Amino acid sequence: MSPIGPAARLHIDWTRCDGRGLCAELLPEALTRDDWGYPLAAPGRVRSGADKSNVPVTGAELAAAMDAVKLCPLLALRITRP
Amino acid sequence: MWAFGRVSGLVSMVLLTASVLLGILARSGRPLLVIPRFSVTLLHRNISLLAVVFLVLHVAPLLLDSYARVNVVDVVVPFLGSYKPFWQGLGTVALDLVAAVVLTGVFRHRLGPRTFRTVHWLSYAMWPLALAHSVGNGTDGTSAPVVAAAVVLCVAVLAAAAWRMSAGFLETAAVRRSGGNARKGWGRP
Numbered sequence: 001m002s003p004i005g006p007a008a009r010l011h012i013d014w015t016r017c018d019g020r021g022l023c024a025e026l027l028p029e030a031l032t033r034d035d036w037g038y039p040l041a042a043p044g045r046v047r048s049g050a051d052k053s054n055v056p057v058t059g060a061e062l063a064a065a066m067d068a069v070k071l072c073p074l075l076a077l078r079i080t081r082p
Numbered sequence: 083m084w085a086f087g088r089v090s091g092l093v094s095m096v097l098l099t100a101s102v103l104l105g106i107l108a109r110s111g112r113p114l115l116v117i118p119r120f121s122v123t124l125l126h127r128n129i130s131l132l133a134v135v136f137l138v139l140h141v142a143p144l145l146l147d148s149y150a151r152v153n154v155v156d157v158v159v160p161f162l163g164s165y166k167p168f169w170q171g172l173g174t175v176a177l178d179l180v181a182a183v184v185l186t187g188v189f190r191h192r193l194g195p196r197t198f199r200t201v202h203w204l205s206y207a208m209w210p211l212a213l214a215h216s217v218g219n220g221t222d223g224t225s226a227p228v229v230a231a232a233v234v235l236c237v238a239v240l241a242a243a244a245w246r247m248s249a250g251f252l253e254t255a256a257v258r259r260s261g262g263n264a265r266k267g268w269g270r271p
Contacts, residue, residue, distance in 0.1 A: 020111040
């Protein structure tokens with residue numbers, strides 16, 4: 001994460017998500033997967049106490065995050081600005 | 083025109099089959115050997131669009147061909163054709179279904195996942211109609227190589243459909259069925 005903070009946040013809509021894993025492939029440094037396949041913010045990515053559904057992404061990751069939004073089979077992702 | 087329309091029809095049938103197979107694979111959430119999941123999804127989309135290109139190259143030359151006697155109405159409304167209207171009509175229905183599936187695919191983000199998925203299911207009706215049209219209507223439809231190819235495509239899609247309905251279809255099936263007792267070794271970093 002750059003010192004000035006994240007370029008954007010990737011919002012995960014858990015009611016839509018089915019854990020197909022495309023987003024975690026596209027953003028290997030921002031997301032991991034739990035045992036059921038659902039995406040999780042990588043360790044240390046979300047400040048403790050902050051909303052885990054809004055994962056900060058860096059400027060370098062923004063293009064991949066947009067690809068993930070476009071390709072998510074369940075349309076469960078959205079980019080929100082910080 | 084006539085020969086061209088025949089060949090492009092056969093090519094689009096193969097591409098439609100590849101698209102159905104890749105769609106089922108994408109739905110499983112599994113990568114394809116070294117091809118990651120998002121690439122499988124992109125392959126599914128791009129091969130589908132290539133199939134549409136060949137469908138245009140299949141229909142348009144036959145519209146222009148005086149021997150085929152296909153008119154614009156036959157492209158949209160089934161079973162009105164002058165040559166083998168039933169088998170041609172199956173192709174028309176399949177073409178209408180492809181149009182619905184492609185349009186809802188292109189506007190997926192505006193329509194929402196439920197509409198997209200409901201219409202996308204029509205692909206499973208489209209494929210057997212297209213295959214029946216290929217064999218029943220094609221000039222070469224009952225020739226040995228085409229029938230052999232049709233059998234191969236059929237076996238492939240039936241196998242994929244059986245896999246689709248099997249309990250272990252999803253990549254995460256084993257873990258999700260165990261009801262919380264995570265199987266060791268899956269998805270752990």
